[in-house]
Amino acid sequence: MSEALQDFKTDLKRTPLDGFHRRAGARMVPFAGYHMPLNYAGGIIAEHQHVRSAAGLFDISHMGQLTIRARSGDPLAACTALEALVPVDLRSLAVGRQRYALLTNERGGILDDLMVARMPDSLFAVVNASRKDADQKYLREKLSATCDIERHDDRALLALQGPLAAKALEEFAPGVSDLAFMDVRSMKILGRECIVARSGYTGEDGFEISVPAEIAELFAQKLAAKEEVKLIGLGARDSLRLEAGLCLYGSDIDESTTPVEASLSWAIQKSRRPDGERPGGFPGEREIFRELNEGSSRRRVGLCPDGRAPIRHGARLFESKTAQEPVGHVTSGCFGPTVNAPVAMGYVKREIPEGAIVFAELREKRIPTKLVPLPFVKPNYKRSQK
């Protein structure tokens, strides 16, 4: 049978939790330039189910953590500066809140997707591992007149996700249960200053916690020792986010896909749209406005193939069993343990409506595949009562 694993490169980096993963029996794989845990002894399906029913701890220290600080000392100046690079309203972002954002290029394509938090004196951004070098360079180049960009390679990033995440974290960060979805706070954990955000990449309630690298292992050990917490690898992280309908940069979105095509128009607040208070003023404004107005020629949708066989990244989609020209392609696909069926997402031509059946190419066969709304699994976020 074909070998699923590639050989390890020796130049891969290690997160502060590398030894911890190995001692916990992780199967390590190369991902975005790092040795990362794919899964632990229980396997991907058990880990996935555990996050949906209890709490799972993920090491996501490979991701980039950046502080953007205006040299003027005015925190709003950092928001204004970054607004020139994203079609997102940051000036109205309240202190202690975070927002999903997209760095766009001149053609309206997506350079990266990121979470931006408004801290009391700066912005704190979490960016994709595969893009962090490029993002840092780009932000420095574009914002150097007004802002300093600091990258926190001395920090680890942990995610604790699932319905019991707040209960588990409360012991180490008293008061954390009071945060609402997308709230961000600086909090002391094990005596050190940490940044806690109530958000994640699984569709469940949970937290992402930026901690100094020196305490990462101790903190992970203490969390993992709790009965409700299990360690979760990248395999389950991928199936969880796919069921939640969330994009993976490099697969579902990239420089060739626009926010409108990617069905991410919701991330563009009214204030940055043509009839808003601060319309445009970001790279790709013309193309993105045109598509907001007229619609894009293709869009990202959910895909449910018939049967049990997953359809995967790259599979072509056709309108019939015999059509020659594809009408779209799959960008992510796997078996969804919560749905208990294969799930996928991809791009199709705009004319094809939700509910329609297309045919996914799979080993010389064409599998009837239904266009469905995303997400596959209803999110379980703790929304604010406001």
Add this chain to the structure above:
Amino acid sequence: MLKFTDDHEWLRVEGDVAVVGITNFAQNQLGDLVFVELPKVGAQVKKGDPAAVVESVKVASDVYAPIDGEIVEVNESIVKEPQIISSDPMGKGWFFKMKIGVPAQLEGLKNEAEYEALVASAH
């Protein structure tokens, strides 16, 4: 007689028929299995042809025909329950039986000790 391929299939010779499956190492590498596709009974396969497919949550892998021959029986129980492959890869988790087309091809395959050495070197 038990033989192995470099691609982590095993093959057990029973008279003029060979039973084929994937090794414990292979199922372990793949992780949780969710889907299996088997060849048609009566299909003629050549050594190295993709004969079956096994999918885990993350990845699809081909299972190659270890020798030339005709598929004479397939194990439908692993289609219904792919987990059988994980729990008993060398027994109840067999994939298909094939009529041995070219007996001489068996000599090119690894014996158990040679295969164990291959797996050990992969670590």
